[in-house]
Amino acid sequence: MTKTLPVVLASLLAFSGVSVPVAAQQQVQPLDRIAAIVDEDVVLQSELQRAVNNIKSQYAGRDNQLPPDAVLERQVLERLVLVKLQVARAQSSGIRVGDEELNHAITGIAQQNGTTVDTLRQRLAQDGISFEDFRKSVRDEILVQRLRQSFAQSRINVSEGEVDAALAQQNAAGTQYHLAHILVALPEGATAEQISTGQSKAEGIKNLLDKGELDFAAAAVRYSDSPNALEGGDLGWRSADEIPNAFSKAVRELKPGAVLGPIRGPSGFQLLKLVEVRDSNAGDTHTVTEYHARHILVRVTDSQDDAAAKAKIETLRARILGGADFQTVAKESSEDANSRGQGGDLGWFPADAFGPDFGKQVESVEDGGVSPAFRTDAGWHIVQRVATRQTDVSSESQRAQMRETIGRRKLEDEYNRFLQELRGEAYVSFRIGDRAENTAAPPQP
Secondary structure, eight states, X not given: OOOOOOOOOXXXXXXXXXXXXXXXXXXXXOOOOEEEEETTEEEEHHHXXXXXXXXXXXXXXXXXXXXXXXXXXXXXXXXXXXHHHHHHHHHHTTOOOOHHHHHHHHHHHHHHTTSOHHHHHHHHHHTTOOHHHHHHHHHHHHHHHHHHHHHHHHHOOOOHHHHHHHHHTOTTTTEEEEEEEEEEEOOTTOOHHHHXXXXXXXXHHHHHHHHTSSOHHHHHHHHOOSTTGGGTTEEEEEEGGGSOHHHHHHHHHOOTTOEEEEEEOSXXXXXXXXXXXXXXXXXXXXXXXXXXXXEEEEOOOSSSOHHHHHHHHHHHHHHHHTTOOHHHHHHHHOOOHHHHTTTTEEEEXXXXXXOHHHXXXXXXXXXXXXXXXXXXXXXXXXXXXXXXXXXXXXXXXXXXXXXXXXXXXXXXXXXXXXXXXXXXXXXXXEOOTTSOBSOOOOOOO
């Protein structure tokens, strides 16, 4: 059993074309016209309309921040095209999502929305969305997440030297910045004419902001080429080390509300807004609760379905509660090859090391206690908690956070360039509006 932090599917992407319904969402009669051809796939008009409605529901009461319907439709269609391209690339790379894993993810979505799978199915049907379309949407999002993870593992590397240097140069320790940005993208190897056009567009957007004709979020929705354009360009909270070097010094000198740029970066011209600043108390001592535990795993396979696996783990638990030694039973029957030889011993670990479901069970029993049978992506488990301790991880945590910060910054830049390449190499033909077109230049201010 590997100590990893699994991706938690909290909600579906608004741009998947299908969403968990909300009461206020308008019902739409699906249209089967083709909105875009994407290599060997298509985006249907019904997918596009649902995704547009998702965006409008998110901006309910703030409609003035959205661009005209035609521009919004184009922005959303571009995002759907990127989803299709990423799914196709994931599949061609051998990334797969099995039915059992998909069922588990959908159960998680239902639970996080305070409902059951059956009720979720009924709510989808009331909104005119088939459950099969919903399953496909969830599968596609997991594929996109896996592609991004695979990209990070193969292309993003953070050396110990980079971590040391970043920690040594952390002049603004404890300060975090809430940022938003607008990107005017440039293609790889942009010509002088393309650079000049991009710079003119960025300057035009900045001029609209300076005159007060648009607020920053509305301008991002309308004009930004960044994947987060339809979220108003919001980048969330960043430490100084998460801000690209081209911006970091200038950002520290900005006042909240000010806009920096346009500045030429790796992906194009950017405008950056400092929303607010806060102290994070990075120097505080950081302790975590760690657990020493053992577990027994029974996997779900083609030859052992979910019901059979659950029945087997329940039988093993009954033996242990009847007086059998946990370690002996684990050595005999556990299907986790990594821990079986050690009697299921997992050593010391923080609660979230094996995922939230596993951590919840470890936290819920007392030292020496055995958990009820529970399900994770790996199969059916029981856990015996051996002991608990408090560990000071201040130095370790600081290095881990810095490593994650540097990796996240690298991934953001590299993956955005990857998406631009993916889009540039694809055949995309739009079939919306008055005529078909094979190009999709973003609107000019």
